[in-house]
Amino acid sequence: MTKFLDTERIANVCIIRMNRPEERNALTDADQFQEFEDLVNDLNADLSVRAAILTGNGPSFCAGGNIKKMLADYGPGSGAAAGIPGKYVTGIQRIPLALARLDVPLIAAVNGAAIGAGCDLACMCDIRIAADNARFAESFVKLGIIPGDGGSWFLPRIVGLARTYEMAFTGEPLDAQTALQWNLVSRVVPADTLLEAALEMANRIAVNPPYQLRFTKRLIREGLHQRLEGLLELSRLYQTLSHHTEDHAEGIAALLEKRPANFAGR
The missing domain is CATH 1.10.12 (Lyase 2-enoyl-coa Hydratase; Chain  A, domain 2)
Incomplete structure (x- = not known):
């Protein structure tokens, strides 16, 4: 299987593309979590990288967790409930802990749907720029679960408590313009100029020491x-x-x- 994270260097900027478009870049397995950890280690060790961009290949930024695999791994019949917290420690919770160690400024270029853990992943980045067709949803409640990946820590620090409650309690999506009004993103740009806008921002950062x-x-x-x-x-x-x-x-x-x-x- 191809790597989940493709990287490209343009001068002092690293572009990171999640590369499972057929799965809408869902976060599913240990190899993906390891790639995030390895990426953070590599970027922190490379002083020539002064800014980074995270985006998705295909029409989605990240659709969150793979719900079929989630049901099989964590749902009724998957084993003793006492073992589930440990699965989160060795699973998706590795991503927020890794990105919290990233010293390089990280821009999320949200190119489409950022749903559930995908919304939280965008929130783990320092700056978010959205395509005009992007959607954001803290949709865990719709599946009868909660934000197990740290979203309840990141989201209120960005949009405030009241709007976090609204997103988390309803599970309903926000369009890009609403996300801009709520300060979830810094700007909204036409979809075909998203990477250009993210690179422009990254280069404004990368000129600095x-x-x-x-x-x-x-x-x-x-x-x-x-x-x-x-x-x-x-x-x-x-x-x-x-x-x-x-x-x-x-x-x-x-x-x-x-x-x-x-x-x-x-």
């Missing part, structure tokens, strides 16, 4: 659950490291000389 991009992302993520005192301490440490980089000196020189900076990751 890689260490400082990664430090900034870590600080913002830590700020979601740290007390102010702890975050200020971490900020002091990252700022000290930043002051002693060549890129900091280059940024100051470029500003004074009124020219674009050329950051080298040093």
Whole structure:
């Protein structure tokens, strides 16, 4: 079977394509979860990658979990209920934990339906750009389950509690324009220009110094659950490291000389 995640490099940007269009890029098996973990390790180790884009091949971004496999693996008759939490630990919950370790800014280019775990996967990214035909649904309740992949942690931090409740309690889909109004996505673009728009955003990010991009992302993520005192301490440490980089000196020189900076990751 072909790899689930295809990667392509364009200068300092990595494009990641989920590549099971015949399954609407559903998240189904351990190999896929391992690929996400390996990808994060590879991107974190490669300082030349300054931004990344996650999108789907075919008409869907990600249809969530494979419901037939889900019923077979977790439903009645699949074995003792006591064993199911462990299956989540070694299964789909590996994705949010992996992406939470990703230091590279990650843009979701949502090219179609992002349903259930697919909606949550988009929420695990830092920025979301939607095609005008995209749809989002926190649809677990429609299947008699709950967001077992961490969606209840990500979604309220993006759209707020009231709208999270509405999405999760009704399970009904949002169109792209509603997702924009609700701040679920940053922008909506014509479907045929989605990747172009995502690349434009990624390139605006990628011109900046890689260490400082990664430090900034870590600080913002830590700020979601740290007390102010702890975050200020971490900020002091990252700022000290930043002051002693060549890129900091280059940024100051470029500003004074009124020219674009050329950051080298040093």
